[in-house]
Amino acid sequence: MERLIANYVEVCAIMLFGVGFMTLLMHNNMIKKIIGLNIMDTAVFLFFIAKGYISGKQAPIVVGKLEEASAYINPVPTSLMLTGIVVAVSTTALALALTLRLHQKYGTIELDEIIRLREA
Amino acid sequence: MEYIKSFPVFALLIPLMLSFAMPLIKSDRTIKNLALISSASSMALCGLALKYVIEHGAYKYKMGHFEAPLGIEFQVGMFECIMALTFTAVTFLVVMHSSGRIEKEIGSRNIQIYYLLMNIFYASLVGMVFTNDIFNAFVFIEVSTLAACGMVVANSDGRSIVAAIKYLVYSSIGSGLVLMGMAFLYSITGNLNIEFINAEIANAWQEYEKVVLISMALFVFGLGIKAAIFPLHVWMPDAYAYANNTSSALISGIGAKAIIVLLVKVLYSMFGSELVAQSGLLKVFTALGVMGMMMGSVFAIFQSDIKRMLAYSSVAQMGYIFLGLGIGNVLGLAAAMFHVIGHSVTKALLFMSAGRLAEGAGGVSIEKLESVGARRPVSLGLYSVGALSMIGIPILPGFVSKWSLSIASIEAGKGLLLAAIILSSILNCVYYLPVIIKGYFKKSEGAFDGIKFTRREESQIGTLPLVVLAGIVIGVGALSGDIINAFSFEFSKLM
Numbered sequence: 338m339e340r341l342i343a344n345y346v347e348v349c350a351i352m353l354f355g356v357g358f359m360t361l362l363m364h365n366n367m368i369k370k371i372i373g374l375n376i377m378d379t380a381v382f383l384f385f386i387a388k389g390y391i392s393g394k395q396a397p398i399v400v401g402k403l404e405e406a407s408a409y410i411n412p413v414p415t416s417l418m419l420t421g422i423v424v425a426v427s428t429t430a431l432a433l434a435l436t437l438r439l440h441q442k443y444g445t446i447e448l449d450e451i452i453r454l455r456e457a
Numbered sequence: 458m459e460y461i462k463s464f465p466v467f468a469l470l471i472p473l474m475l476s477f478a479m480p481l482i483k484s485d486r487t488i489k490n491l492a493l494i495s496s497a498s499s500m501a502l503c504g505l506a507l508k509y510v511i512e513h514g515a516y517k518y519k520m521g522h523f524e525a526p527l528g529i530e531f532q533v534g535m536f537e538c539i540m541a542l543t544f545t546a547v548t549f550l551v552v553m554h555s556s557g558r559i560e561k562e563i564g565s566r567n568i569q570i571y572y573l574l575m576n577i578f579y580a581s582l583v584g585m586v587f588t589n590d591i592f593n594a595f596v597f598i599e600v601s602t603l604a605a606c607g608m609v610v611a612n613s614d615g616r617s618i619v620a621a622i623k624y625l626v627y628s629s630i631g632s633g634l635v636l637m638g639m640a641f642l643y644s645i646t647g648n649l650n651i652e653f654i655n656a657e658i659a660n661a662w663q664e665y666e667k668v669v670l671i672s673m674a675l676f677v678f679g680l681g682i683k684a685a686i687f688p689l690h691v692w693m694p695d696a697y698a699y700a701n702n703t704s705s706a707l708i709s710g711i712g713a714k715a716i717i718v719l720l721v722k723v724l725y726s727m728f729g730s731e732l733v734a735q736s737g738l739l740k741v742f743t744a745l746g747v748m749g750m751m752m753g754s755v756f757a758i759f760q761s762d763i764k765r766m767l768a769y770s771s772v773a774q775m776g777y778i779f780l781g782l783g784i785g786n787v788l789g790l791a792a793a794m795f796h797v798i799g800h801s802v803t804k805a806l807l808f809m810s811a812g813r814l815a816e817g818a819g820g821v822s823i824e825k826l827e828s829v830g831a832r833r834p835v836s837l838g839l840y841s842v843g844a845l846s847m848i849g850i851p852i853l854p855g856f857v858s859k860w861s862l863s864i865a866s867i868e869a870g871k872g873l874l875l876a877a878i879i880l881s882s883i884l885n886c887v888y889y890l891p892v893i894i895k896g897y898f899k900k901s902e903g904a905f906d907g908i909k910f911t912r913r914e915e916s917q918i919g920t921l922p923l924v925v926l927a928g929i930v931i932g933v934g935a936l937s938g939d940i941i942n943a944f945s946f947e948f949s950k951l952m
Contacts, residue, residue, distance in 0.1 A: 354637060361630060367622070374629050381636045388644045414643065417592055421636065424599045428629055431603055435610065435622050442615040451619060 346387040353380035367436040367446040371429060378425040382418045389414030461509045462518055465533050468502040468541065469584045471495050476576035485568045489556040492572040496552045499583065500545040507538035517589065526653055532589040532726075536794070536947045539940065540718050541586045543798045544711040546929065547805045548579040551710070554809055554922040555703040561816075562701035563611045571611050575707065578604035582715040591639055591727070592649045594719055595632065598683065602628040605712055608704040609696050620695035627692040631682035638675030641668050651727045662732060669728070670736055676723050677738065684716040686779055687749030690772045694756075697768035698821075702812030705764060709771055710805030714797045717778055721794065724782075730952040734785060742783030747877045749776025754884035762821045763811050766888055767804070770847065773881060774800045777862065780874065784865045787952055791944035792861035798940065799846065799854030799933055806926045807843040810836045813920075814896070823892060830897040835920050837896045842927045844889040846934070849882050854930060857937040 341348050357380055360373025389411040395404075397412040436446055443451050472495040479488055510516075515534035519525070552575065555562075563571060581600040588594050602625070609621040643649065645665045646657035662669045678689075685693040693713075697705045724733050733739065753773030760766040774796070781793025817833035818825045830837045846853035859878055866874040933940070 354633070358630065358633070361626060370626060374626075374633075377629075377633045378636075381633060381640060384637070384640045385643070388640065413649075417649075420592070420596060424596065424632075427603060428599070428625070431606060432622070432625055432629075435606070435618055435625065438610070438613075438618050439615075439622065442618060448619070448622070455616070 347384060350380045350384035350387065353377075353383065356380075365447050365449045367432070367439065367448065371432050371436070374432065375425065375429060378421070378428075382421055385414045385418050385421070461505060462516060462533075464502040464506040464509070465531055465538075465541070465583075465587050466518060466520070468499045468506070468545065469580050469587070471498050471502075472576040472580040472583075476573045476580070479569050479573045479576070482569065485565065488569055488572050489552075489559075492552050492576060493549075493556065495576055496545060496549040496579065499579070500542065500549045503538060503542040503545050503583070506533060507535070507542055510535055510538050525650055526648060529593050530589040530650060531587040532651075532722075533587060534947060535943050537586050537718075539798070539943065540715075540794075541583050543801055544579060544582055544586070544715060547710045547801055547926075548575075548707065550922040550926045550929075551703060551707050551805060551809065554706075554919070557919055559703060562703060564613070567611060571608070574604045574607040574611075578608065578707065579711065582711055585715045586718050589651050590649055591642075591651060591654065591723070595635060595639065598635065598716070598719070599632055601712065601715070602632065602683070605696075605704075605708050608708065609700040611704060612701040614699060616695075617699040617701075620692075620699045624692045624696045627682050627689075631679040634675045634679030634682075638672045638679060641672035641675065645669070651722065654727050655729055658727075658732070659729060669732065673724075673728055673732070673736060673738065677720070677741075680716050680720045680723070684713045684720065684775060685772060686775055687745050687752060687772060690749075690753075690775070693771065694765050694768040697771070697808075698762060698765040702764075702808060702815075705768075706805045706808035706812070709768070709808055710801050713771070713775065714801045717797055718794075721782070721790070725790075725948070725951040739783045739785040742779045743871075743874070744783075746776045746778070746780030746783050747874070749773060749779065750877060750881040751776075751884070754881055754888065758884065758888045760888075761823055763815060763823050763826065763892065764808070764821055766823065767807055767811060770885070770888070771800075771804060773885070774804070774847070776881070777858065777878075780877070781858075781862055781865070784862070784869050784871065784874070786865055786869050787945050787948045788861060788868060788941075789865035790948045790952070791941050792858050792865055794944050794948075795854070795861065795937060795941050796858035799858050799930075802926060802930050802933060803843045803846045803854065806839060806923060806930060807847070809923055809926075810840040810843065813923075814840060814892075823895075826892055827895045827899045828897075836923070837893065839920070839923045839927050840896075841893050842930060844893060846930055848885045848889055852931065852934045854934045854937060857934055857941075861941060 354377055357373045357377025361370050361377060364370055391410045394410045395408055397409040440446055443454060475491055475495045482488055510533060518531040518533055520529045578601055581597040585594055585597040606621045606625050609624060610617050642654060645661060645668050646654045648654050648657060658669060682689045697709050750773050753769050753776055757766045757769035760769060778793045778796050781789045813836040814826055814829050814833055815821045818829045846855040849856040849859045863875050863878055
């Protein structure tokens with residue numbers, strides 16, 4: 338229990354990941370699926386950035402004079418997650434575009450209804 | 458000769474850079490030529506890099522001359538070069554085959570975008586094969602997934618949109634898991650370079666055993682979804698069956714295979730063979746592999762659509778690859794990687810020739826393919842070469858990989874696996890042979906209608922890429938000894 342409270346950011350991130358994962362997998366509505374996808378990605382970003390954070394240190398942005406390396410947090414996870422955000426945004430964009438096309442073709446964005454339509 | 462060292466980077470950069478020029482060009486002819494040139498040069502550069510590696514040994518290429526933990530590295534070895542050469546060669550032939558027929562498949566409106574996606578797709582796979590940086594590999598995985606989704610929906614069919622959504626959803630889950638695994642790994646090693654992670658894990662894994670195992674499980678599960686290993690294959694049949702022929706040939710031929718290459722690098726170069734052997738992962742791979750070999754073939758038998766049948770056959774072939782990984786000795790791994798090459802060229806050949814057969818018969822249903830041999834004798838002949846390789850007729854690569862897998866399983870003392878391999882081969886016969894037999898020997902009325910027109914079409918350049926590919930299939934089989942020896946030598950350093 339103590340370990341869970343000490344690492345509360347990571348615990349939070351894993352819980353969010355689970356929420357996103359299940360939303361992505363279980364819902365038939367495309368928009369809900371996309372929301373789930375974004376929650377899942379955000380959970381990973383939170384986890385990664387928490388790993389790079391060192392309490393009491395500054396963000397690695399030089400304002401005025403340059404200080405020693407030990408004065409800043411670890412910048413690598415933050416910059417990795419910038420790339421991660423770009424990837425998540427493009428996936429979301431593609432998923433939304435496909436949803437739009439789906440709506441044009443079938444008039445609905447519920448996947449189970451589409452399967453029923455196709456079988457009928 | 459120093460400049461040859463940067464060839465693998467250019468094999469990635471040329472298609473990527475040319476793809477950005479494509480939306481600016483109006484003429485379809487120019488775009489097709491551009492796609493052809495970029496894939497040909499990519500293939501040539503991979504070939505030259507392979508020649509250099511054979512003569513001078515493996516090396517690491519530093520991007521922008523930054524030293525390893527800070528900069529990104531390319532690992533250029535025999536294994537990577539052979540894989541990249543296979544993938545780019547398959548791409549080149551698929552592009553060549555597509556250039557005369559793509560309008561029929563996707564209409565003439567989206568040609569620029571289609572070739573753009575194709576270029577990005579194989580460029581990212583080349584990057585995935587060479588890269589030595591795990592986050593870099595993640596980005597390439599994502600790029601290839603997005604490009605592949607775009608290629609699946611290119612024919613604007615309602616079913617292909619649903620298939621692409623399924624593919625995108627499963628892939629997103631897979632890449633989310635891979636990224637999470639990376640986060641766990643980064644938190645204990647503080648590195649993203651595969652070799653540095655390996656060194657850190659060797660020091661610290663006993664202290665953080667659970668974290669390392671969780672991270673390994675996340676990687677395997679995430680990459681397994683993308684590689685379509687048996688219970689996680691649900692996205693694959695739809696995506697392959699409803700995409701246009703060129704897309705299914707390319708995605709099935711090289712898309713899932715590059716993920717396997719990455720998985721081998723993650724497991725053996727990054728986690729290390731000792732950890733893999735201790736984790737019990739090999740048993741899981743063997744079990745899933747055997748199940749995939751059986752169930753994939755059984756599903757394939759019941760399909761009425763030839764492209765769906767080929768897609769389920771891919772599930773079965775992935776089973777062989779995972780069986781090879783699961784055997785856990787050097788020969789098993791080398792045989793699995795040889796099967797990656799063999800299956801890559803064969804499946805591309807099968808999908809393209811099946812597309813031509815379906816065109817000749819006027820439908821993808823297997824029943825319609827009766828006596829199609831009269832209309833499309835060459836295409837059916839090429840299909841037969843691929844099918845015989847899948848079944849495992851000597852000389853062809855399918856036979857060699859099954860043979861090596863059998864020997865590897867006997868060496869490892871797992872003789873029971875032989876039964877699985879033989880049974881699965883028989884199941885392969887059950888669904889591959891009827892198309893050939895019905896196509897050539899079944900007499901049906903109306904089989905010779907319109908044959909005057911098709912004769913002329915057959916003799917065009919259309920089948921040339923397929924003939925070359927069939928030649929490559931046979932060539933891979935003939936060179937199998939050298940390839941397996943080279944792989945065994947490479948993997949014996951890792952295990």
